[in-house]
Amino acid sequence: MTDYITFTTAGQLFGLPIEHVQDVFTLANITCVPLAGREIAGVLNLRGRIVTVIDLANRLQLDAPRDATAHMVIGIERGAESFGILVDRVGEVLSLADRDREPAPVNLDRTLNAAAIGVFRLDEKILVALDADRMLDFGSSRSSAAQ
Amino acid sequence: MSSKLRHIAIFSGMTILGDGSVIMVIDPNVLAQPLGRAAPSQSEASTHTAEREPKSRQNTISLLIFRATSDRPKAVPLSLVSRIEEIDCRNIAIADGRYIVKYRDALLPLLSFDMQVQVKREGAQPILVLSEQNRSVGLLIDEIVDLAEEKLDVKITGDQPGILGYALVRGITTEILDVEFFLAGNGSLGRAA
Numbered sequence: 141m142t143d144y145i146t147f148t149t150a151g152q153l154f155g156l157p158i159e160h161v162q163d164v165f166t167l168a169n170i171t172c173v174p175l176a177g178r179e180i181a182g183v184l185n186l187r188g189r190i191v192t193v194i195d196l197a198n199r200l201q202l203d204a205p206r207d208a209t210a211h212m213v214i215g216i217e218r219g220a221e222s223f224g225i226l227v228d229r230v231g232e233v234l235s236l237a238d239r240d241r242e243p244a245p246v247n248l249d250r251t252l253n254a255a256a257i258g259v260f261r262l263d264e265k266i267l268v269a270l271d272a273d274r275m276l277d278f279g280s281s282r283s284s285a286a287q
Numbered sequence: 288m289s290s291k292l293r294h295i296a297i298f299s300g301m302t303i304l305g306d307g308s309v310i311m312v313i314d315p316n317v318l319a320q321p322l323g324r325a326a327p328s329q330s331e332a333s334t335h336t337a338e339r340e341p342k343s344r345q346n347t348i349s350l351l352i353f354r355a356t357s358d359r360p361k362a363v364p365l366s367l368v369s370r371i372e373e374i375d376c377r378n379i380a381i382a383d384g385r386y387i388v389k390y391r392d393a394l395l396p397l398l399s400f401d402m403q404v405q406v407k408r409e410g411a412q413p414i415l416v417l418s419e420q421n422r423s424v425g426l427l428i429d430e431i432v433d434l435a436e437e438k439l440d441v442k443i444t445g446d447q448p449g450i451l452g453y454a455l456v457r458g459i460t461t462e463i464l465d466v467e468f469f470l471a472g473n474g475s476l477g478r479a480a
Contacts, residue, residue: 173295174296190301194291221290
C-alpha cells in the first residue's frame, strides 16, 4: 500500500506518493521568470527557501481548460532544491494498493507517459500516478539526471 | 540558482527582498551583449584607467551618504548597513516604553540620533537596518542622499553620541556614523515623559 496525495489539473486526476511531499499551500506572491519556458510558473519564497514552481499542466502538455480560480502548490524536495507543483485543486490522501496499479495505457500522450508510473482505476475516474523524479526531469537539467 | 533556471544566461541568481518576495538578479554583462558593448572590465577600463588608478590605490570603500535629524550630511560604510528599508509607520508599536517595528520575523528597535524626535505615525519612514550576528536595530533617517566611493579618513573624533567623527566625503565635512553605538542599543526612542 502506498499513500498518494491526489490533485486535479486540466480536468485530470493525478496522484503523487506522499513520501516526497513536504508542503501544500496556496499560490501567493509568485515571481514570474521570463525566458524560463512554459513549464516554470515562477519562483516564490516559502519560509525563507526559494521554491521553483512548476506548472503541471504545461509540464505534461495538457490541453484541457484550466480552473482559473483555484491554485494550489504541492511542495516537494529533490536533492537540496525545493520545487512546487502548481495544480488546480488538491484532493485527499488515498491509500492505494501497489497491485492495483496498472501500466499507463499505450494511447496516453508521450509526455504524460514519461512522467507516470501507472494508473489506478477508481470508481468513476482514472488516477494517473506520477513519479516525482521523472516529473522534474525536463529542460536543461535532463542530462544531469544521473546524479 | 535553481537547476531549472541555470541555463538562462541573463540571470546570475535570485534573492529574497525585505518584503519576502523573490527577485531574479540580472547579469549586466549578458544584458549588454546584444547592444554590442563589451564588458566594462575589458574596453571601458582602458579609457578610464587614468582617472581610476589613483583612487584604487588608496583603497576606497562604498559610503552611503544620508541625512538624519539635521541638514549636515552623514555617512556610513555601505558594508555595515544590512538593509535600507522604508517602513510603513502604521506598523510602529510601543513596547516597554520604546518604539519598535515588526520587521520580517522579528521586532526591530527604532533608534535615532535625536532621542526627542517625534516618530511619524503614518506614511513611510526610511530606516537603515544595522545588524550584527543575531541582533538588528533600525536607525531612523530623513533621506538617502547618495552613494560614494571614497577613502574613509576620520579626522576629528566626535563627541556627539552616535558619531565616530568627521571626514571629508566629496569635499564636504561629513559626520561618520558610529554603528557600534546604535547596535549597543543607545539612541533608543522613548515616549516623551
